[in-house]
Amino acid sequence: MMKNCKIVSCGKKTAVMALAVSVGAMLMTGCSTSASASGSTASAGKPVVTVWAGGSDNVRVQFEKQIQQFNASQDQYTAELQFITSGTGAQGLFERVVAAKKAGQTDTDYDVIELGGDEVTKYVDEGGEDFFVPLDKSKIPNIDTLQVESTFRNDLVMPYRGTTVVLAYNSETVENPPETAEELYQWIKEHPGRFAYNTPSSGGAGGSFVTTSIYNFMDESALTSSDPANKEQWGQGFELLKELHPYMYKSSGKVVYPNKNQGTLDLLANKEVDMIPAWADMAITQMKQGTLPESIKITQIDPSFTGSPVVLGIPSIGSDQDGAYAFLNYMLTPEAQNIALDSMAAIPVIDFGLLDQELTKTIEDLKIEEFRIGSLGNLGTELYEEWDSQIGTLE
Template sequence: MKYLALIAALTPMTALAQTDPADWDAVVAAADGQTVYWHAWGGSTQTNDFIAWVGEQVAAEYGVTLEHVKLTDTADAVTRVLSEKQAGEDDDGAVDMIWINGANFAAMKEADLLFGPYAEQLPNWALVDVDGKTVQTDFTVPTDGYESPWAMAQVVFDYDTADIEAPMGSMQEILEWTQANPGRFSYPQPPDFLGTTFLKQVLVDVLDNTSVLAQPATDENYDEITGPLWAYLDELTPNLWREGRAYPPTGTAMFPLIADDELDLSISFSPGAASAAIANFELPETVRTFVLDKGTIGNASFVTIPYNSGSKEGAMIVANFLMSPEAQSRAQNPDLLGYGTVLDVANLPAEDRALFEALELGIATLSPEELGTVVAEPHPSWATRLADDWQTRYGVAQ
């Protein structure tokens, strides 16, 4: 990717705190009146509404103005920070906070383009489930306090029970089902995040030993390790929606295809998304979700603060609020968003725990026990190479 090449040309510079994140009173005082430009994916109405609600809360309580800069590709925000660095704009950049993870975080961290560490000094960090959830590593890369979590995600497959009798337990079963039901399944076109996740999900399911994926992909091991993935896709592609000659551009484009009875099966990275869509009359009530027998990929969504933000304190206010029980329970509500929480709900004070206990997760949402094994994300280098290789082998013009 272009931003990786730019990063390689930069001289690393450590980002130092202007206000000590551990001095919360000083952070709150400095944040009052600041405007935070949060560069975040803007492809979901529910997510956009949630971010707008967050803005209302931090404005009322802390005097922080939150502006949502809607992205289609997180790399655009990374490139903006890199361009400012090259131009010597080190004090008041255009990007104050980024919804980020994976390769984008790894690249910015390696180039010392991040403010912090700050995350583990935020007051609400004490409520986070550090032991039970992947909140201190991001695609195997240690976060080291340079990003804070705000949502949990896990791959699920959405299926219409009016057309599919039972869940499928493996990618091989899904392949066999598509052969018997051509045209009724698809996935977003990589390098879309969910499309690339589908490639990784196939890979972790068809490999006997996935431990190699925790290490960077190399020229020496890449072809051998990914061979089973490409063999699988060679069989799958002719049986996809529109015979693999077109793909949905994003994950949000999948549900309308089910609603219009063009698809019976799709993939999602939010266990509660289908219930939320049913509640919003965007999916038929017959849709349910399943995971695979070996487990499915899961990770946390994070926010991070660029080194040259002029509103670091305001960004910390927003990051801390995102980890609050109020925000986390609202995000988990399937009628609103349906994201998984990063908090250790069982150990919350009774009043905060009640916010989660009152939630009806929805008819299509699997319980934590039913979600089964969470498979760790591969090292980010695999995602980059897989998406590029897929484009060469199967890519179509959008």
């Protein structure tokens, strides 16, 4: 649900009214491009906990349902959502909150933020070691049910759902999908124009395809390192991507890399391609909704594409740490986990025995123990920029 954006929700108790105009304008943009959702209003006199997230629409729907339940389940706090939809051209959450931190802001409405487990080092590298509040786990009693750890900095962030990229394919035309990365690359060459991946900077599914294509030639430990020296080993992977380039999906006779994760899913749904890398949660959700044909299936290859826990952190510049802890604790309840599983096929992070068993059937084919974590920090951005330069410019 949409809500009018007030000054209070972009700086709640901010004491830095004299900030530079450019920073102020940037932060106000966060209001004009984000959505709020809550089960009650701040006028009830309860402290407001603002939760910031971004991405595809299924993430927004999940948070809106969880926040509505959080607000109905207790009477101490009111949670509100600020959501930045990907692909809108709006400034991203990372840029906004880091800019606020660098500008010296305190007591802002960045109470809780969602981020990929692979982004933690990026936030700390840019925002400082004190960017996040070190988690006091005694204030998150439900953390005892947590079954996974964050990719990095378990002391700073808490996983609340898992996600991974899988291979989605049309079973009508692909009877025996590839089982390994090498088999996938061979399939692409043998079926020109029938495979697509989105530009890596526009979505994580294409980003995972690019990352694994390059890092499969490197030591596995490099996948969780931001060491710039690893760039020296990218050459073999980029040669592979150049080799595969002529066999990618074409439109009007030219290779096209779709925009966003949804771009490739649309091609698959319309049967313009037979196979793509896709986020498991997006593919499963759209299969359930019927927006992907019944012939679409998903599978994992070896070595697998990357994924990671999606985590919540409490920025040190937020204004309500107690409320933030209450929200984090709620997100580990079976009720919150069931909402994530039901609304977006998210992989739960607590004991499956605590969850709705009918809902867990939707992800029973995923081999969670084989999930592969990737976390490159700022190196990931450089990798995508290198793809833009080396691959995105090819004809």
